[in-house]
Amino acid sequence: MDDAALIELHQVTKTYQDGPSAVDEVSFSVRRGEAVAILGPSGSGKSTLLNLVAGLDRPTRGTVTVDGLRVDGLSEAGAAKYRRARIGMVFQFFNLLDDLTVLDNVLLPAQLAGLPRALSRTRAHQLLETLGIAEHAHAYPGRLSGGERQRAAVARALINRPALLLADEPTGALDTASGREVRDLLTQLNQDGQTVLLVTHDLALAQSCATRTVRIVDGRIASDTAAVVPEGAAR
Amino acid sequence: MSRGRRGSAGAAVRAGDVPGREAPRARRGRGGALGRVVRAGVARRKVQTLVMVLSTMMAVTATVLAGALLTASRAPFEHAFAQQNGAHLALQIDGSKASAAQVAATAHLPGVIASGGPYPQVTIDHGTGDAGQFGTMDLPPLTVVERPGPGGPLDDLALTSGRWATAPGEIVLSSDFFGPQPTLGMKLSFPDLSGGAVLTVVGAAKSVTGTADGWVVPGQIAALRPGAAAPAYQMLYRFAAAGTDAQVNADRAAVAARLPGAAVTGALSWLTAKLNAERGNAPFVPFIVAFGVLGLVMAVIIIGNVVSGAVGASLRRIGVLKALGFTPAQVVRAYIAQALIPSAFGIGFGVLFGNLLAVPLLRKTDLVIGTASLSVAAWVDIAAPVGVVALVALTAFAPALRAGRLRAVDAIAIGRSPTAGRGRTVRRLLGRAPLPRAFSLGLGAPFARPGRALAVAAAVVFGATAVTFALGLVSSFQQIQVGLSRDGASQVSVDFAGGRGGKSVMHVAPVGGAPAAPDPATVAAAIAAQPGTRSYYGVGSTQAAVSGLSGATTVRLLQGSAAAYSSPIISGSWFTGPDQAVVPTRFLQATGASVGSTITLTDNGVKVPVRIVGEVFYLREGGTDVITDLRTLSAVDPSAHVGNYEVKLKPGTDPAQYVRSLNKVLHPVGADAQDNALDRHDSTLPILDGLIAILTAMLATVAGLAVLNAAVLETRERVHDLGVYKSVGMTPRQTITLVLGSVVLIGLIGGAVGVPAGVAVHRYVLPVMAHAAATNVPQSYLAVYGHTEMVLLGLGGPAIAILGALLPASWAARTRTATALRTE
Known part of the structure; x- marks a missing residue:
């Protein structure tokens, strides 16, 4: 594991309109090769935190640095380029485009980045092969099971070889068996050196694939431990 | 507050628990819920609502304008005639033979249903107008009538610019006289009249039947009448029967019979004015109809597009409503209402903008085809919104019905993914x-x-x-x-006395009599010698009988390069020498001849066979002229000579400077050069x-x-x-x-x-x-x-x-x- 911090959040606060802070004065860092699970109940601010790291949202105060790049001050175009080059995202509901085939979904970030076509296609096929869904390359997402869709989403997230894989409740919409598949996949990816930041309230997921756990309560870090802490132990 | 008045969607669900047995309060509640759903749907989708408002506004605006144009293009003369209370007959009566009282008494003749006048009238010759930057121009004979105001029992005059004359010395010109916008403030001088009367143009007005060239305040005519001229009156009539020439002629005869012998010196039938108007506006009606139809079709397309799209985009919401207990009928009603509410605003704005835009549009249309009315017909203002409301409801109905019939779960599923x-x-x-x-x-x-x-x-x-x-x-x-x-073919025209080159408004004959006609060769030599001349050709005309046509036909005679003549050839070619001619389409239609036929021109009793070598695009003089080489008739008709020259200038030559310089040579010999830019009155x-x-x-x-x-x-x-x-x-x-x-x-x-x-x-x-x-x-x-x-x-x-x-x-x-x- 590399000691250099890949993600660095400093005194980050996010407030929506006049409401309470969704994220309140949060500071933490993630080193390269780590798999960090952010745990917390619904509304605790964990998804907001992920959005801030992904450059999908901007903090009200504080700084977010990823791979040496200040994400909090990026323009929309800058944030888009950042997302396409340095991160890959996996969502609870997959967010695959229903009118594109699995292969086209996977290729999309590479195509938007203007990567060479042949290279992109080779990489996409490799990923689909590795993730065990190569036979579905030309199928539309609607025909796939939940687990297969999430694998396709992971393939899409990895197509541009991102430094960081972000996952927002990646097993939240899956049955037990599919959830297990995805857990194993993320674990394997991390063991292969992929830095992973995942947001979940699935303790099993965190236990199986996270090397570190950050618990968020009411927008603040309640605990930050190397091992998974059972529910309630931090309070 | 009752549950019903709160109007929650939950109330709607509860009220629908027992089908067919809904309590009145519950029904109110459901209605309230429906209203809230509709209002929320309209308010929540602001962009879509705005687009629907704009779309229906544009569609209604287009419909109103299209309707206005189509109405204007349908029988425009009849509409203008009705709107301006036109006169079936305008008579000019010699005041020395009939008194004003005798003329006025004709208003009570059987068959006369309305009348105007008698109005004192005069026709003035030899006037000049100060045309500003174009200098002074000679005026054609000007028929002026006294009118206290633009309105009247008959022949209401529509002011197209300026104001009505309010004082002696002011004149309102007919908008047909100098075109639609005569220069206000222009001075018209009449040096032949005692004291050299001067009138200032203060406005322009349109008479639907063209009863005069200008109007002045009562009492002004006396000062405009040449000393020896007899007083004259204009009397306007509407008759119970005036639908045909025979009826109008009979009406005229009845009036004339009541007056002393030969008192009626001139008459203008509304049918003649109608014929002239229709001949003038008929070409433009298809163009206006084409645009009107395009506007209507586009209005239908855009409304269908917007409304069906708006309903189709709300499927998930429809699913949620149905899950809450809304019946299919309520969903249909809600979505039709949701389409109608923004449409109603759009329709309101559309009618407003349509009417506002129609004014300049109809003004332009009026100037082209003489509709006279500058407002949208009431039926258009009613039919356009009603039609668009129906169209919106109908277009919304199909997708709303489809949505209403969808199972709630399907609607939600379709909407979500x-x-x-x-x-x-x-x-x-x-x-x-x-x-x-x-x-x-x-x-x-x-x-x-x-x-x-x-x-x-x-x-x-x-x-x-x-x-x-x-x-x-x-x-x-x-x-x-x-x-x-004229200036399509040449930049400068040189007319000389006796010439009939074609200008209808300006005359060069000086007051006091015309000098002897100059020798065309002298004029041609002066033109040829003038620096800046590139080329020139002569134009003359004479009358001849043509086989297949009754009466005399104008034969236009060209000398020089015929190819320089601006009128283009439709078929065949230009003549290349004498005994060949080109003729307009109307001539071919009237005679049954065709390109390649030989016709016979009879001039001075001599028959001259002429071969038609081309069909030419030519609309002047009724479009039945024969255009041929001067040499075709010069041998048999001494009067067949050039009456004017058309001159093309070398590039870079200033026409005004050229004309000034050439006139120094031409004026002493009785010829006059003019810049053809001055002829652009149309x-x-x-x-x-x-x-x-x-x-x-x-x-x-x-x-x-x-x-x-x-x-x-x-x-x-x-x-x-x-x-x-x-x-x-x-x-x-x-x-x-x-x-x-x-x-x-x-x-x-x-x-x-x-x-x-x-x-x-x-x-x-x-x-x-x-x-x-x-x-x-x-x-x-x-x-x-x-x-x-x-x-x-x-x-x-x-x-x-x-x-x-x-x-x-x-x-x-x-x-x-x-x-x-x-x-x-």
Whole structure:
């Protein structure tokens, strides 16, 4: 594991309109090769935190640095380029485009980045092969099971070889068996050196694939431990 | 507060628990819930509501304008006649033979149902007008009538500019006299009158039957009457029966019989005015009808497009409503109402703007075809909104009914996760194309919703058709203007006494008698010697009998290069020597002759056979002239000589300077050169150009609005997808490319279909217009679209589409990714 911090959040606060802070004065860092699970109940601010790291949202105060790049001050175009080059995202509901085939979904970030076509296609096929869904390359997402869709989403997230894989409740919409598949996949990816930041309230997921756990309560870090802490132990 | 009055959706569910046994309070509650759903639906989708307001506004505006134009183009003279209370007969009566009382008494004759006058009248010769920068011009004989005001029992005069005369020394000219906008403040001088009367032009007015050239205040005529001239009166009549020439003649005879013998010295029948008006406006009616029809079709397309799209985009919400207990009928009602509410605002604004825009539009139309009315007919103001309301309700009904019949779970499912849609193969192939991915994603979008894409394409097709047709018309009109105008062939005209070169307004004969006609050769020599002369040709005319035509026919005689003559050839060729002639279409129609036929001209009792070698585009003098070489008749007719010369100048020569210099030589010999720019009194074509510009801009805007609506719906429906695109790295610029790409294909198809359609409409309408003027059209007037123009016009389709989609594209680019991802 590399000691250099890949993600660095400093005194980050996010407030929506006049409401309470969704994220309140949060500071933490993630080193390269780590798999960090952010745990917390619904509304605790964990998804907001992920959005801030992904450059999908901007903090009200504080700084977010990823791979040496200040994400909090990026323009929309800058944030888009950042997302396409340095991160890959996996969502609870997959967010695959229903009118594109699995292969086209996977290729999309590479195509938007203007990567060479042949290279992109080779990489996409490799990923689909590795993730065990190569036979579905030309199928539309609607025909796939939940687990297969999430694998396709992971393939899409990895197509541009991102430094960081972000996952927002990646097993939240899956049955037990599919959830297990995805857990194993993320674990394997991390063991292969992929830095992973995942947001979940699935303790099993965190236990199986996270090397570190950050618990968020009411927008603040309640605990930050190397091992998974059972529910309630931090309070 | 009762549950019903709170009007919650829950109340609606509870009220529907026992089918067919709804308590009154519950029904109120359900109605309230329905109202809230409708209001919320309208308020929540602000952009879509705004687009619907704008679309219906534009559609109603277009409908009102189209209706106004179509009404104006239908029997415009009759409408103007009715509106201006026109006179069936205007009589000029010699005041020395009949007193004013005797004339007034004719108003009580049987058969006379209304009358105006007697008004003192005078015809003044030898006047001059101060034409400002163009110097002083000689006036033709001017018939002036005393009128206390523009209104009257008959022949209401419509002021087209300035004001009514209020004091002696002021005159309101007929708008037909100098064109629609005579120079206000112009001084008209009459040196022959005692004291040298001067009148100041204070306004212009239009008489539907053209009863006079000008009007002055009561008491003014006495000062305008030449010393020896007898007083005269104008008397206006409406009769119970005046539908035919025979009836009008009988009415006239009845009036004349009541007056002392030979007191009636002139008469103007409304039927003559009608014939003249129809001859003048008939060519323009097809063009106005074409634009009116285009406007109506586009209004229907845009409303269908917007309303069905709006309802179709709300499926998930419909599913939720049904899950809460709304019946299919309530859903249908809610969505029809949701379409009608913004439409009602749009319709209101549309009627307002339609009426406001109609004023300048009808003013231009009026100047072209003489509709007289500058307001929209009441039935149009009623029919347009009623029709659009019906159209909105009808268009909303089909998708609303479909939505109402959907099972709640299906509606929710359809709304949440859109299917892959149609055209997947095409979109997959586009994904393989060597195009930027954002662009190819956009290009594939229309294939997912082919119905909507076709509707938008239809709007763009009509927009492109309108633009192409309009530009073609403008080009053709410009060519026609050049072809018909004197300065199309020459920049300077040289007239000399006895000449009948063709100018109808300006006369060069000085007061006090004309000098002897100068020798044409002397004039020609002066022209040839004048620096700046490039070429010149002589024009004269004489009368001859033509086989197959009754009465005398004008024969225009050309000396010099006939090819320099501006009138273009429709078929055949120009004559190349004597005994050949070219004739207008109307001549061929009247005589049954054709190009290649030989006709016989009888002049001074000598029969001269002449072969028709060409059909010429020529509308002057009724369009039955024969145009031939001077030498055809000069041997048999001593009066057949050149009456004026038309001069073309070398490039860079200032016509005004040339004329001043040439006149120093010509005036001593009794000839006069004039700059043909002064002859541009016919402002019909510039007005038509303005009319075309307004109509085209409106239709193109409506087409752009249709695209705007489709792009708004598309980006709204696909906002979640846009969030996904952005989450995987799509930049704002790529987002704009995607949205614009989704309309480019529609625009290209619109251009590819619309431009040929516009050319076809142009090729159809222009000959129809020409036939109404009893002429064929030269091929060159139809072939106005060059390859470059066609390509540029073809790009007009994508241009309309891109302009329409720019706003939603920038909206899509600005949408925050996290917000878009949260949107379902």
